[in-house]
Amino acid sequence: MKSAKDYLEHANAEVVRITTEEAIAKHAAGDATFVxxxxxxxxxxxxxxxxxxxxxxxxxEFAADPDMQFHNxxxxxxxxxxxxxxxxxxxxLAGKTLKDMGYKNVINVGGIGDWKAAGGPTEA
Structure with missing residues (x-):
């Protein structure tokens, strides 16, 4: 039986996590989709x-599946x-799901608190 910790360990092993500073630079470059x-x-x-x-x-899963009526x-x-x-x-965890669905370039930028603390641009 798997625990939440097991799921997180597997997800973190598969989904690259970048620093907040790297994420802010990606955002500024404008060539990534933030979700x-x-x-x-x-x-x-x-x-x-x-x-x-x-x-x-x-x-x-519904938003990422092109065959679903809810595809985004x-x-x-x-x-x-x-x-x-x-x-x-x-x-x-969401990134692991997307990778399982065939998305290759999925990045974990962490938490909104770190983003805000580093001065990343925000909106309400």
Whole structure:
């Protein structure tokens, strides 16, 4: 039987995590798609990365599957997808799901608190 820790370890082993500074540089370059995987209530409390798309972790499979009626066109197999959450755990788990679905360039940028502390651009 797997524990939450087991799932996180597997996700962290497969999904590259970059520093907040590296993530801010990627954001500034404008060549990556940023996705906040927290639910709307958490985003409302803290805000999110400027321009980030909002796709809750519990909906990621539906939004990322091009054969689903709920497919979100931001999910392209060759896109660089940078995921953020509260502390990095949900981003890792969502990233592992995306990798399992055939997305190759998935990055965990960690938590919104670190982003804000480092001066990354945000929006309400």
């Amino acid at each position: 906040d995987v927290r639910d709307s209530g958490d985003i409302a409390k803290s805000g999110t990365i400027a321009g980030a798309h909002r796709v809750p972790r519990g909906f990621i 066109p931001i999910f392209q197999k060759d896109a660089e997808l940078c995921l953020v959450c509260g502390a990095g755990g949900q981003a890792a």
